[in-house]
Amino acid sequence: MQVSIEWLKDYIDFDLSPEELADRFTMAGVPVENVIRADAGFEHVVTGRIEKIERHPDSDHLWVCQMNVGEKDLIQIITGAQNVRQGQIVPVAMVGAHLPNGAHIKKGKLRGLPSNGMLCSADELHLDTSNMTEEQLNGIYILPEDTPVGVPAKDVLGKSDVVLEFELTANRGDCFSVLGLVREIAVVTGGTPKWPTIACKEDDAAKAADLVSVGIDAHDLCSRFSARVVKNVKIGPSPEWMQHRLEGAGIRAINNVVDVTNFVMLELGQPMHAYDYDEITGHKLVARRAVAGENLHTLDDTARLAKGDELVIADAEHPAGLAGIMGGYETEITPKTTTVVFEAASFYGPSIRRTARACGLHSEASGRFERGVDVTQTPRALDRACQLLQDMGACTVTQGIVDCYPQPKTPTVIDFTIAQINGRL
DSSP states (O other), X not given: OEEEHHHHHTTOOOOOOHHHHHHHHHHTTOOEEEEEETTTTOTTEEEEEEEEEEEOTTOSSOEEEEEEOSSSSOEEEEEOOSXXXXXXXXXXXXXXXXXXXXXXXXXXXXXXXXXXXXXXBTTTTTOOOTTOOHHHHHSBOOBOTTOOSSSBHHHHTTOOOEEEEEOOOTTOGGGSSHHHHHHHHHHHHOOOOOOOOOOOOOOOXXXXXXXXXXXXXXXXXXXXXXXEEEESOOOOOXXXXXXXXXXXXXXXXXXXXXXXXHHHHHHHSOOEEEEEGGGSGGGEEEEEEOOTTOEEEBTTSOEEEOOSOOEEEEOSSSEEEETTTEXXXXXXXXXTOOOEEEEEEEEOHHHHHHHHHXXXXXXXXXXXXXXXXXXXXXXXXXXHHHHHHHHTTOOEEOBSOEEEOSSOOOOOOOOOOHHHHHHHO
């Protein structure tokens, strides 16, 4: 697992450097494998506005740009990119910069005219290109028009953070979440956590129980299965702050609904899944064992034949996903999705581990189920997902949670004293 320092600081204040925090974690039995600086290669890269642009007198493909980079005088930079226009704000690599792609920027001349830096593309800065337009991919990376000029590019591109990469042991499933790590920070620093307030507003008159039903057939493999339904869903990009948090955790942003499920999994440690309601046959979801030979078509567009011992989430006709590992292809969220079923469940870890190994399909979700999740947290995770999507103005939330919980567990309370612990040690 990996997580950014900025995300941890959302929930607790501390003055330790990333390296000091990593050492505290490791000494507390939560080993940090690496400290990764996202801003590597961004030294001397700033934001700049193209104040004037004209063709190079001796070239039909080069542009001569007069750049405002926040200094007293404009600087001249020559570029061959064809998507640049006057007034645009772009990342500018100043002389002396060593870019993430390995390029070293020096003073130079192009066709006899001096060039004092370079306008940067997404590829040269090693930015995530998955959600970029064709213009952003094939030319200089154009920043929003309200971007301040002359500030470090890392600050506006979400590259100012530091990421801690953990090598957690199998017995520390409690630390496979941001809030779990915050608990550890509170212990080693004496700080006070700022836990998020989790509450969603049920602002749709429809009742979730009237729209979808959930059930458990394999009680030995699934102890709880909970769901919420959101309507009037507007599929689009998630906010930049959320994309940056996910990127720091090594997860690619996809769309607001999928990103919310990944965010909640990382924040609370409870894996989730989102289904397109209109693609669920019979509007029914059941946790059951697969039937030998039936097709398991997962989100990676791979078809697998079930052996018969896998735990699946199935609708009224066929599997809609490999439980705890990966969702189904037919019920995935698409730009046409308007109603979503959020699922949060508790699955038997050894079963998830066996299936993941047999399929060669390990995921962030399966890693958490293998180590154990808190069965009491499924409603909280659903509320958090709905809250986040609601805060984006991207849905309305129907009434109630559909919850199948055959054998509710009573929280375990352990009484002890410091003297007892010290005596045992």
